[in-house]
Amino acid sequence: AVNEARLWDSLMEMAKIGATEKGGVCRIALTDLDREGRDLFVKWCKDAGCTISVDQMGNIFARRPGKNNDLPPVMTGSHLDSQPTGGKFDGVYGVLAGLEVVRTLNDFGIETDAPVEVAVWTNEEGSRFAPAMVASGVFAGVFDLDYGLSRADLDGKTMGEELKRIGYAGDLPVGGRPIGAYFEAHIEQGPILEAETKTIGVVTHAQGQRWYEVNVIGQDAHAGPTPMERRKDALVGAARMVGEVNRIGLAHKPFGRATVGLLNPIPNSRNVIPGKVFFTIDFRNPNEDALTAMDAEMRASLAKIAEEQGLEIEITQIWHSPVVTFHEKCVGAVRNATQRLGFSNMEIVSGAGHDACYINRVAPTGMIFIPCEDGISHNEIENAAPADCAAGCNVLLHAMVEAATA
Amino acid sequence: AVNEARLWDSLMEMAKIGATEKGGVCRIALTDLDREGRDLFVKWCKDAGCTISVDQMGNIFARRPGKNNDLPPVMTGSHLDSQPTGGKFDGVYGVLAGLEVVRTLNDFGIETDAPVEVAVWTNEEGSRFAPAMVASGVFAGVFDLDYGLSRADLDGKTMGEELKRIGYAGDLPVGGRPIGAYFEAHIEQGPILEAETKTIGVVTHAQGQRWYEVNVIGQDAHAGPTPMERRKDALVGAARMVGEVNRIGLAHKPFGRATVGLLNPIPNSRNVIPGKVFFTIDFRNPNEDALTAMDAEMRASLAKIAEEQGLEIEITQIWHSPVVTFHEKCVGAVRNATQRLGFSNMEIVSGAGHDACYINRVAPTGMIFIPCEDGISHNEIENAAPADCAAGCNVLLHAMVEAATA
Ligand SMILES: NC(=O)NCCC(=O)O
Ligand SMILES: NC(=O)NCCC(=O)O
Numbered sequence: 001a002v003n004e005a006r007l008w009d010s011l012m013e014m015a016k017i018g019a020t021e022k023g024g025v026c027r028i029a030l031t032d033l034d035r036e037g038r039d040l041f042v043k044w045c046k047d048a049g050c051t052i053s054v055d056q057m058g059n060i061f062a063r064r065p066g067k068n069n070d071l072p073p074v075m076t077g078s079h080l081d082s083q084p085t086g087g088k089f090d091g092v093y094g095v096l097a098g099l100e101v102v103r104t105l106n107d108f109g110i111e112t113d114a115p116v117e118v119a120v121w122t123n124e125e126g127s128r129f130a131p132a133m134v135a136s137g138v139f140a141g142v143f144d145l146d147y148g149l150s151r152a153d154l155d156g157k158t159m160g161e162e163l164k165r166i167g168y169a170g171d172l173p174v175g176g177r178p179i180g181a182y183f184e185a186h187i188e189q190g191p192i193l194e195a196e197t198k199t200i201g202v203v204t205h206a207q208g209q210r211w212y213e214v215n216v217i218g219q220d221a222h223a224g225p226t227p228m229e230r231r232k233d234a235l236v237g238a239a240r241m242v243g244e245v246n247r248i249g250l251a252h253k254p255f256g257r258a259t260v261g262l263l264n265p266i267p268n269s270r271n272v273i274p275g276k277v278f279f280t281i282d283f284r285n286p287n288e289d290a291l292t293a294m295d296a297e298m299r300a301s302l303a304k305i306a307e308e309q310g311l312e313i314e315i316t317q318i319w320h321s322p323v324v325t326f327h328e329k330c331v332g333a334v335r336n337a338t339q340r341l342g343f344s345n346m347e348i349v350s351g352a353g354h355d356a357c358y359i360n361r362v363a364p365t366g367m368i369f370i371p372c373e374d375g376i377s378h379n380e381i382e383n384a385a386p387a388d389c390a391a392g393c394n395v396l397l398h399a400m401v402e403a404a405t406a
Numbered sequence: 407a408v409n410e411a412r413l414w415d416s417l418m419e420m421a422k423i424g425a426t427e428k429g430g431v432c433r434i435a436l437t438d439l440d441r442e443g444r445d446l447f448v449k450w451c452k453d454a455g456c457t458i459s460v461d462q463m464g465n466i467f468a469r470r471p472g473k474n475n476d477l478p479p480v481m482t483g484s485h486l487d488s489q490p491t492g493g494k495f496d497g498v499y500g501v502l503a504g505l506e507v508v509r510t511l512n513d514f515g516i517e518t519d520a521p522v523e524v525a526v527w528t529n530e531e532g533s534r535f536a537p538a539m540v541a542s543g544v545f546a547g548v549f550d551l552d553y554g555l556s557r558a559d560l561d562g563k564t565m566g567e568e569l570k571r572i573g574y575a576g577d578l579p580v581g582g583r584p585i586g587a588y589f590e591a592h593i594e595q596g597p598i599l600e601a602e603t604k605t606i607g608v609v610t611h612a613q614g615q616r617w618y619e620v621n622v623i624g625q626d627a628h629a630g631p632t633p634m635e636r637r638k639d640a641l642v643g644a645a646r647m648v649g650e651v652n653r654i655g656l657a658h659k660p661f662g663r664a665t666v667g668l669l670n671p672i673p674n675s676r677n678v679i680p681g682k683v684f685f686t687i688d689f690r691n692p693n694e695d696a697l698t699a700m701d702a703e704m705r706a707s708l709a710k711i712a713e714e715q716g717l718e719i720e721i722t723q724i725w726h727s728p729v730v731t732f733h734e735k736c737v738g739a740v741r742n743a744t745q746r747l748g749f750s751n752m753e754i755v756s757g758a759g760h761d762a763c764y765i766n767r768v769a770p771t772g773m774i775f776i777p778c779e780d781g782i783s784h785n786e787i788e789n790a791a792p793a794d795c796a797a798g799c800n801v802l803l804h805a806m807v808e809a810a811t812a
Pocket of ligand 1: 090124125126132133189351352353354628629630677
């Protein structure tokens with residue numbers, strides 16, 4: 001069994017890097033704080049006897065050798081970057097659960113047949129650089145390297161530049177090598193396990209996602225002398241569109257999700273009628289056809305609103321991550337480990353995207369969910385119980401050892 | 407008569423400072439570009455034989471002596487700051503029309519009885535530091551000096567700090583000295599003069615304004631796993647409120663105006679349900695009772711939306727500038743000069759606030775409007791005809807000379 005206190009202490013130690021006043025974490029991808037988090041992880045892994053390599057997307061691999069190092073590694077991992085108002089567990093838990101597996105194997109002097117690796121994937125959140133999971137996507141061959149390195153934040157800084165700046169632009173080619181199996185432990189980030197009072201979610205699928213960027217174009221004008229009927233107020237139009245996106249989510253209950261997370265009026269000045277609004281849409285559905293239907297409904301409604309308001313509109317789908325079915329072998333390994341260890345459990349569909357979704361394309365992959373308080377994530381108050389963190393980590397340990405044993 | 411080409415050349419020269427790609431100007435209050443604009447104005451005034459003084463709010467006064475320098479000065483002026491996507495005329499025109507009056511008096515060797523002053527008022531736009539017209543407001547005793555100097559931008563920088571930084575924190579006490587009369591020339595910033603094909607607007611009144619800051623508070627949560635019915639999406643609520651503000655403006659046609667110009671979701675990340683939205687409201691009406699009614703309707707509707715959406719709301723009125731009636735003596739002087747010079751004209755109510763609105767409280771004040779293309783202002787494409795600029799400046803010259811002659 002893993003060391004619950006050690007795992008918890010590591011989580012709390014890492015959470016100091018980018019700690020916010022409200023008890024959360026702001027450790028945005030490829031900032032100085034992301035570098036600090038990476039440095040601490042690398043130090044801990046070296047102390048645990050691992051060798052470190054970094055690829056050209058800044059993905060970090062900490063390797064614990066096995067008996068037969070020609071065997072493909074059994075890998076786990078997740079991400080260290082956070083949302084601007086993120087929590088202490090999203091991503092970090094999966095990384096430090098991996099480290100705890102290594103430390104536990106060391107404690108008991110266990111030598112696996114295959115080597116074990118713990119991965120940190122760059123920019124999983126997709127908050128600073130869209131889309132999400134871009135570096136595991138390059139690893140899995142979904143995106144090419146140039147696409148990955150050229151992703152830019154709203155200030156125009158690219159991932160390539162920022163990786164160099166923080167010293168994590170590695171030499172290793174991205175992907176293209178065999179992995180025996182990949183497991184990722186994560187907080188659920190939703191309310192289901194808590195509501196059902198289950199300790200472990202055996203993740204079978206992940207929802208499909210479509211992300212969009214929308215520009216609504218009207219005309220800047222003075223808020224005082226411009227009569228209401230002469231206005232081309234891009235924000236009035238965008239506001240109706242936000243309502244419509246939400247309506248589409250509600251119309252696809254219980255499984256559809258529709259969110260406008262980012263919205264920037266331009267010029268964003270109190271006494272100027274906004275001439276332009278840039279906003280994003282995040283659509284999800286575990287059913288690919290329903291996701292396609294949401295796309296069509298959204299395009300029709302937004303065009304209609306734009307026409308009615310005398311505005312122009314440009315809608316660009318910037319990302320499509322189809323519904324994922326995890327690998328039966330790994331889902332089975334998670335289920336077996338959970339049952340063997342006697343944890344209450346249920347099958348669950350991931351509402352969030354995870355690096356595991358992309359790694360599943362190049363290696364047999366499975367995921368382990370643990371509950372989080374009130375189902376709240378992407379929030380500074382995100383919380384998880386030490387015992388649940390240890391439970392998920394024990395399942396991870398057992399699933400990995402099984403997979404790493406010939 | 408004034409020199410049309412010289413006035414136009416000065417406008418175009420000043421427009422180079424902060425020039426934008428689309429032909430507009432971005433010269434935001436108390437930035438380095440604002441300093442450059444001020445420096446150029448000061449140089450031009452010194453070349454025209456004026457003495458310069460600067461008060462503690464950074465207001466600049468360029469003085470051309472009269473025969474009797476114990477007489478209170480006849481003053482004109484406006485502002486050099488712009489909106490983020492502003493034009494070449496808003497404010498600048500009134501300042502450079504004042505300079506052109508001085509230059510013309512020099513050309514013809516005219517000595518007025520009273521001294522003539524050209525003022526540049528700090529932060530008229532209210533875009534970086536709210537409210538608008540804050541420095542003329544301190545001059546007129548509407549706000550105290552501490553209030554003025556402590557106005558902060560969204561990054562927390564105060565006007566006091568920024569005035570020091572750009573070297574325009576003067577020694578002169580703000581206000582408290584007699585002014586014989588104040589005239590301000592400005593583009594209309596609305597469509598009326600153009601629609602009525604009049605060259606000069608004799609401004610009789612200015613609309614009342616109320617500005618608000620609104621915080622809508624919900625709960626950050628993950629855009630993927632959070633079911634639609636569990637969300638407290640502050641942006642969905644704020645979007646309904648934007649629609650409601652617009653509806654109130656439309657309900658108060660033809661005179662009411664209602665604008666949400668600035669809106670910031672927090673954390674503003676693509677895959678986070680926004681837990682908070684900060685936005686502003688700008689309400690205007692030439693009828694004070696109607697403005698009060700708009701206030702009441704808005705408070706009731708926004709509270710209702712917040713309740714329906716399960717959100718908290720805080721509404722703060724940060725500014726109230728009541729309806730202004732300009733001084734009969736100065737309105738008459740503008741009307742007389744316009745008629746004497748034979749320009750087509752009409753009486754008009756200002757839709758925008760102007761420094762003249764506050765100076766009217768401490769000195770007899772009048773305003774002169776000229777048309778602007780398509781009624782468009784607070785936009786980079788803002789435009790005015792050279793002949794109209796000269797016409798307004800000639801009216802200003804005649805009104806000022808009349809007022810400065812005993
Ligand atoms: N796990 C997680 O929060 N991933 C971010 C990408 C997403 O929004 O699904
Ligand atoms: N003239 C002008 O644009 N003033 C800014 C203040 C306002 O919004 O009325």
